[in-house]
Amino acid sequence: MNRVTVVGIPARDEERTVGAVAQAADAGLHLAFPTGTNVVVLAENGSTDDTVRRFAETPLRARKVVAGSPGTGTGKGTNVFAIIDQALDLGADHVLLLDADVRSTEPEWIGRLAQAVEGDEPALAVPSYRRNRFEANTTNHLASPLLAAVFGVHVEQPIGGEFAFNRAFLERTRHWPRPDSAYLYGIDVWLTANALREHMRVVEVPLGRKLHNSPFPKILRLPQQVLDSLFHVLLTTDHLRPPALDVPRARSAVDGTAVPQDPAVIAHVSASVARYLAAHRADVRALFPSAKELAPAPWGLHVTSDDWPHVLADAVAAVAAGRFEAARDHLVALYVNRVMTFWREIDGLTGPDIDRLLDHQATRTVEAVHSRRITLTGATGPSRFDVRHWAGYNDEAPVPA
Template sequence: MANRSQVTVVGLPARDEARTVGAVAQAADAGLHAAFPEGTNVVVLAENGSTDGTVQRFAETPLRARKVVASSGGEGTGKGTNVFAIVDRALELDADRLLLLDADVRSTEPRWIAALADAVEGDEPVLAVPAYRRNRFEANTTNHLASPLLAAVFGVHVQQPIGGEFAFNRAFLERTRSWPRPDSAYLYGIDVWLTANALRERVRVVEVPLGRKLHNSPFPKILRLPQQVLDSLFHVVLRTDGVREPTSGPASARAAVDGTAVPQDPAVVSRVSESVARYLDAHRGDVRSLFPSARSAPAAPWGLRVTTEDWPHVLADALAAVASGRFEAARDHLVALYVNRVMTFWDEIEGLGDDEVDDLLDRQAAWTVEAVRDRRIALGGRTGPPGFDVRHWAGFNEVSPAWSVPA
């Protein structure tokens, strides 16, 4: 069990989360009081340009822990800006441990505090990441990009590497100071930046079961969130000594899919499909060149049918392109192909049970490891682009016919 008489900080990165921030703060406070009744407990709200009363709602919420607010402007900032602000406050407070809770979660439980804190006890750097059960129509960036790519490069299968509910001990916080921060790490790339760097430096990563996660659907962000995640991930990959062999022993079967399934808004799905069709139509030749594994993908009602068998080879194409110096093209084209993979996945899992969906995702990750290993991709020796343009998808938002790549 964690030492119960030290400084514990819970950080809430937020932007316009007035409807949920109070409940998350109260759950954190209850968990802190139960786990560390004799300790110094602090809840830090870090927000960037909120206009809906997030700060006021947090200030009005009664807590036993000390409250701290760190604010920054909205333009050019993101989740990572808030996380780095929380890390800075934790170091200033000489915190022994820091826990992060996403401020938009509706299922936060006080017990998460002790579970996450106990996982990072010790003097050596350690990162705790969550293991949730999620709606099968969510966690798409996790399931189809972050988790399989991390497994393929670092040999470690992390079920929820970008889950948000993280914990770090003091040694880990100190270690992060030396890691280069690409622009995307100040945005939604922050979670994968933390996990990938931990794996790159062979820091111990502990998965903590937290039950169900209910929060605002990230699907409307599907054209920008994965681009930011991939940007940060590829920056870390290029600083890696090479593709590593999988860790010894079989990976444990996942239990990530929740019994509740809520499909995404069809109108949003339609708009996203149209945007992606326009993008692929504009970049047809380059996509064919960098992603030969997608050339034979047949047409589908949403654009392209990219199957469970196809996707690992598409991911291997992306890593090969990054290693060859085509960082931005690989990143951006992969986002478009990823959207088609997500919609194909939704079609594939129609009628499957939760365990069957979990098994499909496990197989996809294992096949990605094999596909990348077989390519013998040479990493290192290059650096990623110095900046990041969040406006990349501007201009691809009008209606367009579905696009397909001929064989």
């Protein structure tokens, strides 16, 4: 039987790395599926550089496909959905996603990810990486602990980008509601959260070290889109699920490297968040009672690993009560303060120490959310994605030269 495997590369303006990622994908496909039909799909939306040309000029053994869409109103999710559509049209048995900006992509990733989703039942493979201690902030402080609290399953890196799914999973995605944010950076958590909501098999696949362009300059936009998609899936869930009986696997996600973010970018972000909190102070305090007693810090607010689980519980309660956009947007501001505090907390800690701190934070988040006895009453999220409260505060930080 001829098996069809698709590797999709969602991209916008990634001319420097897209060729190397495509070559790694091609080598991995040849190793894992030497006799099958292999396709590498570049899905790009409005690239203004040579991303498409670099991909077209890269020699591959696999068939090459380019799926393009306009840049306005689109994002990473637009590209992922284009890859899914191509895979369905091709009758793919496996689909893998590789981020276009990763500089550490290895051919062996293809076989590992594809093997993890073998079988007839819907399955999703997510990556498990070692990363710079100053990265993976949205993963560590938002996506991973909130998914554990809502669905009772600890997924170390649920928005890592390098995903795989089988044909059965592809077919199920046709029926899931797609909020606007899922067409943006909300796509990864949309895939993982829906898989958990439907009790699918989610497999964590160790992929070693991840090196890519830092998303920190997007910290005022990316988390808002991630939270929007996550909260939409939360509201389609019948109830908050108790933690799984299995003891969560201890994470090993922090790499030995420690490359701080650029001070100019940090200063820009901190100033924007301070202006936001000053403008929305009363509503933040009303919606997040746990934030009322937070101590001041040089960057704004001191939000410790003991404070943060209760802040996240406030957010879940607010979403369940129908304050979707306010909970989402105010949480972003508090999250940035959590990140700044976290960086101070981990000063001098080893990688395993940091992993234990993050595991403790996730466990405490599950406890805090379930102590509230939150009931999902059928509230719905907004039909359109709007930056809402962040309008005028969320200009992207300049990327260091």
